[in-house]
Amino acid sequence: MVLIPAAMFFSILINSARYCIGVAESFSIPDLTGAGRLELCASLLEGGLTPSLGLLQVVKQYIKIPIFVMVRPRGGDFLYSDQEVEVMKKDIELMKSQEVDGFVLGALTEDGRVDAELCMELLAAARPLPVTFHRAFDMVHDSAVALETLISLGFERVLTSGCDISALEGLPVIKRLIDQAKDRIIVMPGGGITERNLQRILEGSGAQEFHCSARSSRDSAMKFRNTSVTMGASFSAPEYGLKVADVSKVRSLNAIAKNTL
C-alpha cells in the first residue's frame, strides 16, 4: 500500500460483463485486482474535482488499469464561466499529455439542460479518448431529454444516481434510462452504492456497469490533536478521520457483481 492523499474512483471490467466500482476519498492506492478502470478525482467531499498532475503521475506508477480523469475545476454547480472553460480545456490537454485513458466531465445551461455547445468543445478537446458525462446529469430539468442530448453528442457513458440522492432511491429512473438508452450509451449507476444494495441495484436496473466508493473510515495517525480548530467553514470534514478505499469492500463488491451480472 502506498500512502497518497487522494480521492479515487475506479471502474472494473470483468469477463465480458462490464461494471465499475468507484473508490472515494482514498488515502492509499487500493489493490484493484479485478478492476478494469479507475476514475481519478480530488476532493470527494465536493463531489470530485480535477486531480493534480502529481497525483495522476504517482497513481499511474502503481495502477496499470485504464485511468479516467475527472475534469471539474470547482465544486458547486455545472454552469461554467469562460475562464473556467479555459481551465477545463487546459486540464484536458495536460492530462492527455500524461496518457490518460478517458475523461469524466459535464456542463449544464442555466435552465438545467445539458450544455451541448460547451460539451461539443470539451469532447473535441478530449478526443479520441472516451468521455463519461458525470453526475451533473442528476441536476438536469428533464433526464429523458438530457439522455438523448448526450447520445447525440457522442458521450460513451453517463454516470447517474437516477436524479435522486442515491442510486437506490433513483433506481426506477435508472431503469427507465437504461431502457431508453437501448445500448446507445452506457448508463452507469452511481451514488451510495454499497455491498448492501449493489445486487438490488444491478438486478433492478439491468445495468452492466456500476460505480461506487468501496470506502471506509480510518482514524488519523495524528497524536497531537486540537479539536477546537477545523479547516472547513460551515460544513467541515472531520480532521482526524480518513476515508480509505477498503480492499475487503472491493472484494465483496466484486463478488456480488460477478454473481449478479
Ligand SMILES: *[C@@H]1O[C@H](CO)[C@@H](O)[C@H](O)[C@H]1NC(C)=O
Ligand atoms: C487549540 O486551539 C485553540 C483555538 O485556536 C487554542 O486557544 C488552544 O490553545 C489550542 N490548544 C492547544 C492544546 O494547542
